[in-house]
Amino acid sequence: MKFLLVCGLAGLLGLLGAGLVGIWPRPEFPDPDPVAKAWGVANAVAAVVLGVRLWDTIFEVLVYVVAMVGVRFFLLGMRWQGELPPVAETPLLRRSADLLLGPILVFALYLAASGHLGPGGGFPAGAILGSALLLLALAKGVERLSAELYEPRLERLEYVAVVFLLFLGAVVLVLGVRTAAAFVVANLLVAVEVAIGAWAVLHRFASARGEV
Amino acid sequence: MEALSGLSLAVVLAALGLWVMVSRRNLVWKLLGLGVASGGSILFLVALSHRPGVRPPILGLGPGPAADPLPQALVLTAIVIRFATLALALALVILLTEHRHTQDARRLEEEE
Numbered sequence: 001m002k003f004l005l006v007c008g009l010a011g012l013l014g015l016l017g018a019g020l021v022g023i024w025p026r027p028e029f030p031d032p033d034p035v036a037k038a039w040g041v042a043n044a045v046a047a048v049v050l051g052v053r054l055w056d057t058i059f060e061v062l063v064y065v066v067a068m069v070g071v072r073f074f075l076l077g078m079r080w081q082g083e084l085p086p087v088a089e090t091p092l093l094r095r096s097a098d099l100l101l102g103p104i105l106v107f108a109l110y111l112a113a114s115g116h117l118g119p120g121g122g123f124p125a126g127a128i129l130g131s132a133l134l135l136l137a138l139a140k141g142v143e144r145l146s147a148e149l150y151e152p153r154l155e156r157l158e159y160v161a162v163v164f165l166l167f168l169g170a171v172v173l174v175l176g177v178r179t180a181a182a183f184v185v186a187n188l189l190v191a192v193e194v195a196i197g198a199w200a201v202l203h204r205f206a207s208a209r210g211e212v
Numbered sequence: 213m214e215a216l217s218g219l220s221l222a223v224v225l226a227a228l229g230l231w232v233m234v235s236r237r238n239l240v241w242k243l244l245g246l247g248v249a250s251g252g253s254i255l256f257l258v259a260l261s262h263r264p265g266v267r268p269p270i271l272g273l274g275p276g277p278a279a280d281p282l283p284q285a286l287v288l289t290a291i292v293i294r295f296a297t298l299a300l301a302l303a304l305v306i307l308l309t310e311h312r313h314t315q316d317a318r319r320l321e322e323e324e
Contacts, residue, residue, distance in 0.1 A: 005234045009227045016223045029280045032269045044269035044278070048285040060289040067296035074303040078310060118270060123288050127295075194292060201299050208306060 040180050041116040049121065050186050051178075058169045061193065065162050068197040072204055080210040090139070097139035104132040112191040116180050122187035126194025133199045142206035149199070158196040165189045218259030225252030239305045239315045243298060250294050257283040257290075 018024075032044035039051040049057055108128040115121035137145050168186055171177055229249025233242050261283035267273045269281040309315055312323065 001234065005231065009230065012223055012227055016220060019219070026263075029263070029266070029277055032278050032281045033271060035281075036269075036271050042271040044271075044281040045284045045288070048281050049288060053285060057289060060293060064292055064296045067293075067300045070300050071303045074300075074307050078306065119268070121288065123292050127292065198295070205299075205302075 039178055039183075041183055043116055043118055043121075045119075046116045046121055046183055046187075049123075050116075050183050051172075054169055054173060057190075058166065061162060061165060061190065064194070064197060065158070068158075068201060071201050075204045075208040078208045080208065082210075084210060093139045097136050101132060101136060104128060104135075108132070108191065108195075112187045113184055115187040116183040120187075122190025123194060125187070125191035126198070129191065129195035130198030130202075133195070134202060137202060137206070142203070142211045146203055146206070154196050155200050158193050158200070161189045161193040161196070165193065218255060218262070222252045222256035222259055225249070225255060228252075237316050237318050239308070239317055240302075242317065243301055243305065246301075247294070247298055250290075254287050254290055254294075257287050 032047075035052060036042060036044040036047045039047040041047050041051075108125040111120035111128065112122055112125035115125070133145075133149070165186060168182060168189070172182055226249050229245045229247070229252060232245030232248065236242055236245065261280045263277075263279070266277050266279045267275075269278040269284075305315065308320070312320060314320060
């Protein structure tokens with residue numbers, strides 16, 4: 001087993017070395033500007049994610065939702081019974097997390113709403129929102145944060161966002177509508193869905209650990 | 213040279229993750245290795261889409277050739293999917309630990 005692994009790693013490094021020497025010519029990049037112009041947006045990455053490869057994105061969102069549902073299903077009713085290590089109280093981290101939450105929220109909303117014009121989009125915005133909630137949970141403890149924030153209604157909002165996203169995808173794919181407004185709405189929906197999914201999974205793991 | 217260093221770092225990360233996945237026996241360690249290896253592959257795709265002197269693939273950022281937007285679009289979804297599948301795998305490991313009282317892959321195989 002170890003021998004096979006060493007052979008595989010040596011093969012990987014050999015491939016890298018061969019690539020660096022220049023055995024395979026690297027192809028010219030195609031011009032992405034016509035793609036962006038055809039979909040009426042400035043960011044070619046957004047035009048690819050939500051335009052040319054919209055089917056991929058829709059099914060990717062579905063995979064995300066199914067994985068989140070699976071986490072909820074497997075951790076249902078599971079509770080760690082042992083003793084939990086005490087969480088250190090750090091006023092500095094708690095205060096700075098409170099101060100940072102507002103700017104992070106605004107930044108994530110900005111990224112989601114302007115994803116069709118520049119760098120950004122729904123997925124990074126959702127990841128930023130989710131990591132902001134994770135920062136808050138680390139600083140204040142999941143128990144206090146979930147008393148403030150957690151509601152089963154939030155999880156329902158995630159499914160509503162997915163349904164609206166599917167509806168929007170149908171409008172774009174079947175009717176052939178190509179506007180920047182569809183990109184803005186889709187980015188916001190994806191951000192909401194990813195952030196709520198991340199927060200719900202964090203809450204579910206914490207409750208399986210016996211913290212909530 | 214910048215792209216080259218990104219590519220070599222990506223391959224080193226993937227090799228590190230694969231090594232951890234095979235050599236460690238704890239399932240959580242294996243999942244950590246999987247995360248590192250997939251981070252290496254993501255970095256590989258991003259580094260491939262960059263060449264010295266290209267501009268970002270956004271309209272109105274000057275003349276010259278633009279970077280390829282396709283690997284970045286792939287990576288965008290791959291990161292989120294990686295998070296979702298890692299969370300699912302960790303939930304499964306928790307379930308396994310609850311039922312079999314071990315996270316050792318070899319012992320789990322022997323008990324079969």
